[in-house]
Structures are given as C-alpha cells and as structure tokens.
Amino acid sequence: MATSRGRDFHHPYQPYPIQNDFMNALYDCIEEKKIGIFESPTGTGKSLSIICGALTWLRENKRRRFEESIATLPGDEDEPEWIVEHAKEQKRRDAIGARAEFEQRLRRIRERERKQKTESRREEHRSKRPKLSDSRIAASKSEDDTQYELADYDSDEASSRIPGPTISLSAETRALMDKMGLSTSAVAKDEPEEAEDELKIYYCSRTHSQLSQFAEEIQKVKLPPGVPLEPLDRKNGETDIEDSLKYLTLGSRKNLCVNPKVNRLKDATSINERCLEIQQSGTPEQSRCSFLPSKQSEYLMNDFRDYAFANVRDIEKLASLGSDLGVCPYYASRYSILPSEVVSLPYPLLLQKSAREALNINLKDNIVIIDEAHNLMEAINSIYSVSVSLEQVERSRKQIGIYLQRFRNRLKGKNRVYVTQVVRLLDSLGEYLRGKLFEAPNAEGIALYNEIMAGKAVDQINLYKLSVYLNESKLARKIDGYTEHVNHEETTHSTTKKPSRGRSAPSLMSIHSFFNALTNPSREGQFFYHRGDGRSIMLQYRLLDPTFHFKEIVEETRAVILAGGTMSPMEDYFKHLFPYVEPTRISTLSCGHVIPASNIAAWPLVQTGSGVDFDFTFAKRNSDAQIQQLGETLISVVSNVPDGTVVFFPSYAYLDLCLSKWKQPGSTVFNRLSATKAVFFESKTPTKPSESVPSNNPDKAVINDSILSAYTQAIRTPSTPHKGAVLLSVIGGNLSEGINFSDELGRCVVVVGLPFPNPHSAEWKAKMAYISSKAADGADGQAAQDVGKAVAREFYENATMRAVNQAIGRAIRHKGDYATIVLIDKRYGAERIRTKLPSWIRESLCEAGNTGKVTEGIGRFFQEKGA
Structure with missing residues (x-):
C-alpha cells in the first residue's frame, strides 16, 4: 500500500499513520547511510514497521543494482546496438533463469516437507553416520595422555593474531596493535567461493523468544521480486518469478548443538570447550562428533542451506533441521550466512567482536538493526566485562599443579617460561583476593592495577605475549582436558564406588579472559572487587564506555538502526554512544501511540x-x-x-x-x-x-x-x-x-x-567520575568541573528514566x-x-x-x- 510519499511498503494490513512515518524514516535512514534512533511504543506494530521498511529498501536496492549491472555491460563502443541489447537481454535472462532454478529447488523442499517425507531421509542419514560413543573424550588408559602435552613453542614464530578471547581489549590497546600491524582478527574468512555475497540486513534483539517473534512476523510480508520481468515477457504469458527472502537465524553452540554428548552440559562455556576438544587431532575416532561437517559431507551443507531458506525458521527449528539432516546446525549456519539476505541473531553474537569473527560475520556495507535497544549501552558494557572469583583462581592453580605433576619434565623452552608466568599471575590474583577478603573495610571497592599485579616477579611479565601464548598453545584447554581425564581415571580404577563429580568447570578459560583485561588498564574500564558471604570474593573488570566497541560496527556498516518502545531520553546516545558522529548523520523519530x-x-x-x-x-x-x-x-x-x-x-x-x-x-x-x-x-x-x-x-x-x-x-x-x-x-x-x-x-x-x-557503589562512582572527566576534557578550572558534573548527572537521570519508561510501557x-x-x-x-x-x-x-x-x-x- 502506497504511503504519502508514494512508497509501497507491502504492509500486510492497513498501516497506521505513525507506521507510515516509521517506515519512511527507516527507509530514508538506510538510503542516506545514516544512524537512526527510533522510538515506537509497544502495541504500535513496531516489528512489522521495521520489517516492511527495511525489506522494501532491500528489494528496491536489489532491483536498482540489477538494472545498473545490465546497463553497464562491458563491451566495444563500436559494436552495433542490437548486439549490446542482445547481451543485456541474455544477462537478464541468465539472472532470471538462475533465480527460477533456485526457487524451483526451494519449492521442491517445501513440497517434501508438506508431505512429511523427510523421515526417510532422516533415517538414511542416521544409518550412515556412526553411533556416538559413550566413552569420555579423555582416553581411559594413562598412556593416551600425550594428547594433553604442549607442543614446542617459540614466541618469535608465534602468530601475531589473537584468535582467543579478546573480551576486554581497550581502545588504546587495539589502536596500538593496529599501528604495529598486529591484527586482532580471530578467524580467516573461508566462505565457499561459489556463494553469492548478498547485501544483507542483520537484525539483532535481546532474546531468542524475541527473535522467534520476528521470524513469525516476517512471514506475513509478501515482497515483489528483486529481478522483475519486462513488459514483453508478461505479454508472452510469463509471470514474475517468486523471489523468496533468504532468511537465516544464528545462535550459539548452546542453542544449536545437536550432539547429545555435548548439549547435555549445562553451561555455554562447557559446551564450547567440549565442542572444540572433540575436534582436536588427538581425539579418539569413536569420540569425535559425527555431526561435524567435513569435505565428504559438503552436500549436507548445501542441503542445510536450501532447507534453511525454503522456510523461515526460528532457532529451535534450525536446530531440528540440523539433527534431521545429520549435520551440525551451528557450523552449517555459518556456511549459509554469505548468500542470506536477512540474518537474525542475539545481542552477544553481533556486539562482541570475537563472536562476529568466529561466525565470519562481515558487516561491510550491510545494514544493522538493533531492536529493544533501550539498554544497548549497558549490554555492550556487560559483554565486554569479565570477572573471576577466588574459587576459580584457586581451582585453576590446583589444576595446573595436577598438570605439572605429569608434564613438568616434558616442558621445554618457552613452554616452561610461560607456564611459570601463569602460575605467578594466579598466585598474585589469589594473594590480592585473600587480602581483600579479610582486610577490606567495605564489601566492594575499586581494585588498583598495581595491587592486583603485586605478586613476585609479576611486573616482569609481558601480558600481551602471554595472552598470545595462551591462545596459540591452547594451554587452558589442555589443562582442563587433562584434569577431566584424571578425574575419570580415579573414578574408573577406584575400588570404592565414588559418586560422579561431573565435569569440572573450565576455570582457566575464565582466568584467560581476565588476563586479557589485565593487558589494557585504561580510562574506559575499571577493576573492582566484590565481597560476598564466607570466602566468596570476586574481581571484576567493568567496561565504563561502550563507544569504542560499537564504533567499529558503525564505521563498517551502511546504516545502523536502533529501535525500541522506550528510547527516551535520547540525548545519551548522542553523547555516550555516538560522540564522534556528526549530528547531521543521526536521524531520530519518536512516534506517538495508536490509541486515542x-x-x-x-x-x-x-x-x-x-x-x-x-x-x-x-x-x-x-x-x-x-x-x-x-x-x-x-x-x-x-x-x-x-x-x-x-x-x-x-x-x-x-x-x-x-x-x-x-x-x-x-x-x-x-x-x-x-x-x-x-x-x-x-x-x-x-x-x-x-x-x-x-x-x-x-x-x-x-x-x-x-x-x-x-x-x-x-x-x-x-x-x-x-x-x-x-x-x-x-x-x-x-x-x-x-x-x-x-x-x-x-x-x-x-x-x-x-x-x-x-550512587555510592564503587561501580557507579567510577562510572560517574569517568563520564565527568570525559565531558570536561579540553576545559579548565571550575567551569570544566561544572560541565563534567552536569553531564554525569544527566546520564544518571536518563538511565533511571529509561527504566521507568520501560515499566510504564507494559x-x-x-x-x-x-x-x-x-x-x-x-x-x-x-x-x-x-x-x-x-x-x-x-x-x-x-x-x-x-x-x-x-x-x-x-x-x-x-x-x-x-x-
């Protein structure tokens, strides 16, 4: 249905005037490559407005690009016009033919699913793949523990990449690494060459239930094809080919793992680590994951992609699809990102750089839409924050002790040096936390970097090199695996029946993430301690400023849209998320309500x-x-x-x-x-x-x-x-x-x-002080202090009122x-x-x-x- 501006947004219902305003503003924002901050109260059809506005632009842009590609065919200027026109017509028909072939494939899949004939295919794949073994990842014989031994390591030959947890690298650290030519990219791009890289929309929301609701809404919208037929084709009886929207939803291993020996683990960290462990070269064949894609099962990846595009599927349906086809949906979905047009994913997979790199998400010139964005700044701060408890430090220290009992004499050269450094850091963290546990006058407070790092010879450790070593050597994973192996051995060979202790928590992986935070003491982040009951005490790194970590998303994408039911007050987004952006590039809209x-x-x-x-x-x-x-x-x-x-x-x-x-x-x-x-x-x-x-x-x-x-x-x-x-x-x-x-x-x-x-909590004191000092940069004296205090107070009030607005919108x-x-x-x-x-x-x-x-x-x- 056409709006007052003449655009047909293909809305499935008669849109309200405020929905037309929203769709037009969103369309213009994408077209003009802007940042949009849009507020539309719950009950005003915000999701459909987002879908119709964004997808209409996507299809019209696809049509424009197709027409431009036809009009700019390479060729000799002296060639007769009829040859040029013939070449253009051939290219157009080739595109239509390829699209028709793809749609026919999807129609066959839909028909197959409608007739419920997938059960035979499911049984076929089940019969072909080996049964999962009940054996543990660790071998049951002590002579098999060589898989946990560290390979020789030379720091001068180690990769300069950081493929592991880069959870807390600050703006200063990353800028310095870029200047030195040290990339922080985690994974090399390895998408299949034959896949066409579509311009796409990344739609992000907080929870999988909200993403499932988005998937339901998107099915209501019927879009015109991106490759239209010419009038002559219709005169000859041809009709527009169907142009299915290639929609894909992404999730974590915790949501998509279909290996029952892995997904039964309770927490995401354990699932991630177990998944990576069973891919190691030393893993017994019977313990490997049969769902993991391989060169021989590449046809399953293609099948998964086509099935995923044939119907709009939420995360649960995508996991079931992988199980039915006998292929891991977590890895198969990565294969499907490149040709997709709309990708939905939860906050962490988009906002965390290491997660984007792990999934091979390329934001370059694409569109990002973040829904329920009222708490975006706090979400970024939380994602890039990390904590470690005294219990984790002591458990990690004990696990390294168990590991060294077996492999101490096999450690050579740099391995011996770096493992010793890890021990020293753990001892330093433990000493600090035990000291605060019994001596700190308050239950919480700011943790000073020099005090955290006051252990013996810790000041001589190059934390950056140590972080690279931990990533390259997989030390944490090997120690965790060996600890599990020892626990299994003790249970298997004990004459007394011992209760199963279950899988020990991979503490050293959490410690590793915290080590990365120690590499970049910075204004934008702060360390805190929090004391609980008994011997409970935690050391935490909290990001105070989300600007830098979101800046990369803004600079790579064509447009960024922040949408929510309660985005007011909006001033914070200008001052604390986009301070580097020219105000003219930011578009805002606060819709009224549909009710009288x-x-x-x-x-x-x-x-x-x-x-x-x-x-x-x-x-x-x-x-x-x-x-x-x-x-x-x-x-x-x-x-x-x-x-x-x-x-x-x-x-x-x-x-x-x-x-x-x-x-x-x-x-x-x-x-x-x-x-x-x-x-x-x-x-x-x-x-x-x-x-x-x-x-x-x-x-x-x-x-x-x-x-x-x-x-x-x-x-x-x-x-x-x-x-x-x-x-x-x-x-x-x-x-x-x-x-x-x-x-x-x-x-x-x-x-x-x-x-x-x-306002008296250690974290809010630090946050207010940071905001105040940042606002006062460039000014002097009392005026600077007054400006800083005013900005901090405004931020404090705005955070409170967003919470109030969210509540009354219920x-x-x-x-x-x-x-x-x-x-x-x-x-x-x-x-x-x-x-x-x-x-x-x-x-x-x-x-x-x-x-x-x-x-x-x-x-x-x-x-x-x-x-």
Missing part, C-alpha cells in the same frame, strides 16, 4: 492526602510515616481501578521493607489492601507460594508464567470480595520488561519513586487498550523529570496532585470508559 488520547491518563502523584510531599529519595524513603501513607494511597488507587493494577517499586529491598511494615502488628494496610484486591508480589525470599514466586530462580520463564497465571486467574475469575488483583513488582525485575499487561491485566500502572542506582499494548499511569514522588512534578517521559505519555500527562485529587481523576476516567 482519551484512552490514557497519567498523573504525577506528589503529595499525600494531608499535603505532605512524597519523597522517596534514598535518605528519606524508609520513613515509617511515608511507608504508611504509601500503603494508604495504594488502597485508594486500586479501589478506583477495575481489574488489574501493577505497582513497580524501585528495588526488591524496598518492596520487602514496605511489605514488612504493612504487615507488622498495629498496621492494617496489608489486610485492607488484600480485602480490596487479591495481592501478588515478586520477592527474592518468598513467603507463601500463593503470594509470590522467587525471582532469583534460574528458570525465569517458569517464574513469570507461575506468578502471571495466578495474577491473571484472580482477575479473570474474580471471587467475592475481590474485584481484580494487584501485582507488586520491581523495576528492572523479571516483570518489568517483555511482559504483556494488556487490557484487564493492566488497567493501571503505578511507579513508586525513581529507581536511581546506588500497560498499553494495542489500539483498543486503555489504562491509567500514576507516578508517586514529588520529583515527577518537576519539569526536568517530565521532559524525560516518552512523548505519548507527556501528551496525556495530567496536572500533578495529591492522593485525593489523583484518585478522583482515576475514578472519573474509568466511569467514562464504563468500566
């Missing part, structure tokens, strides 16, 4: 009924009187709201404190609230199962399903005296993002206070929905805070008031709705 203005009302609730300010600042929020007044206010609010109300607190600790105060003897708040609505709440320390579900359970999906199903049942099957339910939740908790509180499940969303991070989910929003804190009455709310909330913002005025307005709102 009368379907939403938002109130800043700034005072109690008696006129006392609600002040939930850290210093004042624990007041008994204020907590009591908060409870009274919530009772008044939910009494005027039909069905469901969701209340977001700033933290689990504060929610627990309020509940304890409302339940204590002498207070009637909790009983009166329970008499008004059925009460449910999140808690890290649950009491009654009917009231809450533990939020720290590792299976968050089960948690969310349990508490939401109980909350939903209470609303949809009300019993006297309840008329609905109230859910007490936490901003940043399990229920503040990605949960749908549409219609009766969220007629009101209440936010208590502003969830500012603890309620309105579609065009016919309606809800109220209540923001309880005097600070919500300030213009500075209100301007950081999304535009669609600001447009429906009512005058700030006290409890009586706001609850009266809420009652009037729902009376007008007939609720």
